[in-house]
Amino acid sequence: MANVDRxxxxxxGSATLLCxxxxxxxxxxxxxxxxxxxxxxxxxxxxxxxxxxxxERIPVVPASAAGVxxxxxxxxxxxxxxxxxxxxxxxxxxxxxxxxxxxVDRYLDRYEDVTVCFDSVTALLGHVSVERAYKxxxxxxxxxxxxxxxxxxxxxxxxxxxxxxxxxxxLFDDRLDAAGxxxxxxx
Numbered sequence: 354m355a356n357v358d359r360x361x362x363x364x365x366g367s368a369t370l371l372c373x374x375x376x377x378x379x380x381x382x383x384x385x386x387x388x389x390x391x392x393x394x395x396x397x398x399x400x401x402x403x404x405x406x407x408x409e410r411i412p413v414v415p416a417s418a419a420g421v422x423x424x425x426x427x428x429x430x431x432x433x434x435x436x437x438x439x440x441x442x443x444x445x446x447x448x449x450x451x452x453x454x455x456x457v458d459r460y461l462d463r464y465e466d467v468t469v470c471f472d473s474v475t476a477l478l479g480h481v482s483v484e485r486a487y488k489x490x491x492x493x494x495x496x497x498x499x500x501x502x503x504x505x506x507x508x509x510x511x512x513x514x515x516x517x518x519x520x521x522x523x524l525f526d527d528r529l530d531a532a533g534x535x536x537x538x539x540x
Contacts, residue, residue, distance in 0.1 A: 368494040369505045370474070370525040375512070379410055382529055383470060386505055388413040390468035395419040396460045398453070398469065400476035401426045404441045411470065422456040424449075425480070447480040450489045457493065461500040469497060473507035474521055483517050490524050505529075 371380040387395055395414050399407045404421040408414060420440035425447035440460070444452040461467055471493075477486050490506075497504050506525065510518045522528055 367503055367526045368497055368524070369503075370522060370528045371505050371507050372528055372530045373473075373507060373509050374531050375509060377531060380505075380507060380529070380531055382531075383505060383507070384411060384413045387411060387468065387470060390503070393418075393466040393468045394460070394464040396457070396464075396467055396469045397421045398424070398457060398471045399426060400424045400447050400473065400480070402472070407472070410472075420460050422453065422460070424453055447477070450481065450485065454489070454493065454496075458496065461496065461502060467500065467502040469502055469504035471504060471506040473509070475507070475509040475512050478513065478517070478521075483520055487520050487524070490521070494524055 371382055373380045395418060397404075397407045397411065397414070397419065399421060402410070402423065403426045404423050406426070407421050407423070408416055408419075420442070422442045422444065424444045442456040442459070444456055446452070457469075474486070474490065477489075481489070494504070508521060513521070
């Protein structure tokens with residue numbers, strides 16, 4: 354695999370897997386990618402975190418230009434009012450992949466220029482089987498590609514067996530690790 358420029362890997366219309374080491378709060382390329390998306394609508398898809406928690410983790414995102422799909426985390430929030438203009442969609446059951454798909458589709462249909470931060474594939478795999486996650490992520494990355502949205506997906510490879518890592522990685526255009534290595538995914 355040849356190295357590619359990190360910024361190139363996060364270009365418009367791509368789906369990039371951000372591989373995080375154990376214990377990392379946020380992959381270093383996430384805030385940079387979202388900050389570079391100024392002028393675009395930011396959509397955060399989060400599992401277990403409230404919208405407030407997502408905005409606290411990713412402070413470069415202005416709430417007025419963002420929306421959050423919260424799967425299984427909104428009920429723990431003390432406030433779901435994350436700012437004027439922010440859209441919040443709650444999917445109570447994080448294993449409800451149809452509900453997640455519908456929620457994401459609403460944002461993609463409403464806004465033309467969208468950048469997605471999916472946090473995280475590892476959390477998703479805590480709620481559904483590898484097979485269900487694979488089908489969901491395959492359909493989602495296809496939908497994002499058709500919408501010309503760019504997206505990155507957080508993933509902790511150390512939390513999964515090699516077969517799962519291979520399955521997940523095969524869905525993405527590029528894989529970036531936190532140590533500075535950027536590689537296009539071979540299919």
